[in-house]
Amino acid sequence: QKEVEQNSGPLSVPEGAIASLNCTYSDRVSQSFFWYRQYSGKSPELIMSIYSNGDKEDGRFTAQLNKASQYVSLLIRDSQPSDSATYLCAFATGTASKLTFGTGTRLQVTL
Amino acid sequence: GAVVSQHPSWVICKSGTSVKIECRSLDFQATTMFWYRQFPKQSLMLMATSNEGSKATYEQGVEKDKFLINHASLTLSTLTVTSAHPEDSSFYICSASRGSGVNSPLHFGNGTRLTVT
Numbered sequence: 001q002k003e004v005e006q007n008s009g010p011l012s013v014p015e016g017a018i019a020s021l022n023c024t025y026s027d028r029v030s031q032s033f034f035w036y037r038q039y040s041g042k043s044p045e046l047i048m049s050i051y052s053n054g055d056k057e058d059g060r061f062t063a064q065l066n067k068a069s070q071y072v073s074l075l076i077r078d079s080q081p082s083d084s085a086t087y088l089c090a091f092a093t094g095t096a097s098k099l100t101f102g103t104g105t106r107l108q109v110t111l
Numbered sequence: 112g113a114v115v116s117q118h119p120s121w122v123i124c125k126s127g128t129s130v131k132i133e134c135r136s137l138d139f140q141a142t143t144m145f146w147y148r149q150f151p152k153q154s155l156m157l158m159a160t161s162n163e164g165s166k167a168t169y170e171q172g173v174e175k176d177k178f179l180i181n182h183a184s185l186t187l188s189t190l191t192v193t194s195a196h197p198e199d200s201s202f203y204i205c206s207a208s209r210g211s212g213v214n215s216p217l218h219f220g221n222g223t224r225l226t227v228t
Contacts, residue, residue, distance in 0.1 A: 034216060043117075043204045043222040044155070088154065098145065099217055103154040 003027060004102035006089060012108045019076040021105050023089035026070065030091040033065055033072045038086045038104065047087070048074065079109045114139065115207050117220025124195055125228055132190045132223045134161075134205030140185035141207035145217065146178075149202040161188040161205075195227045 005024045013019045021035075032051050036044035048063040050056045050072065056063045062075040072091075076083055086104040093100075116135045124130050134144055142163045147155040159180055160168040167180035179191040192199055204222040208215040 036219075041202075041224075043202075043219040046216050046218065049216050098157065098160065099155075100157075101154045 003100050004089060004091065006087075006102035006105045008103060009106040010108045011105055012110055013079050014110050015079060015081060017079050019079045019083065019107055019109070021074040021076070021087050021089075021107065022071060023073065023102055024071045025089075025091050025100075027091065027093060027100075028067075028070065030093050032092040033063070034090045034092070034099065035061075035063060035072075035074045036088040036090060036101075037083075038088055040086075044088055076107075079107075081109045081111060083107060084109045114209070114218045115205065115220040117205050117223055119223055120221055121224040121226075123226045123228060126196055127194055129191055129193045130195055130225060132192075132203055132205070132225075134188045134190070134207070134220050136186045136207045139207075139209050141188075141209075142185060144182060144188040144205055144207045146180065146188075146190050147204045147206065147219075149204065149222075155204065158190075161190075163188075192225065195225070197227045200225055200227045 003026050034049045035047045037047050038044040048061050050063040050065045060077045064073045086106045088101050088104045090099040090101045118133045144161040146158045148158050149155045157170050158173045161180045161182040163182045169175045182188040202222050202224050204219050206217040206219045208217050
């Protein structure tokens with residue numbers, strides 16, 4: 001069983017719509033969860049981090065964590081073409097931020 | 112601005128040669144840095160954890176004699192791909208965290224695209 005599962009996509013949404021990205025994980029002791037955005041040919045950049053159950057909002061982004069169900073999601077409101085990228089979810093267990101990544105979901109925001 | 116700097120951003124080398132990649136933490140000290148590798152259309156796979164002043168910890172399946180890691184200072188870790196082969200062609204990315212706790216997010220360098228001909 002994969003440790004982190006994401007739908008590879010592509011997920012296509014029109015400009016201005018809400019994009020919903022989902023991720024499930026198998027390690028119940030995972031403590032920290034992160035969403036990274038990766039443009040083609042570039043390294044990942046941190047979008048959101050979430051550590052406790054519930055929602056966390058930052059601008060157009062909202063991360064949702066449900067540890068009981070072992071899923072974490074990312075909502076992008078008012079999607080823009082510049083949001084088109086691959087979104088990687090990752091989790092950390094223990095110290096020193098050693099991350100396990102999902103394979104990413106490719107998001108396409110269409111005009 | 113960038114908190115982790117990686118150099119070079121791309122390199123092309125001939126099969127059998129060695130390539131060194133540098134990773135620097137900017138304005139903070141990183142006792143631990145991480146080296147990842149990403150093949151096309153795949154996710155990031157952790158190769159090794161670089162520990163300042165001690166030996167690196169390699170993930171299962173990563174040859175420590177092929178991928179030499181040196182973390183000689185609190186701001187610099189290097190990865191040397193020795194005797195590179197075409198199958199080593201990949202995107203190598205280093206990362207570091209400002210803190211040591213589990214809640215300290217990783218920041219990534221810009222990556223190095225290695226092409227072995």
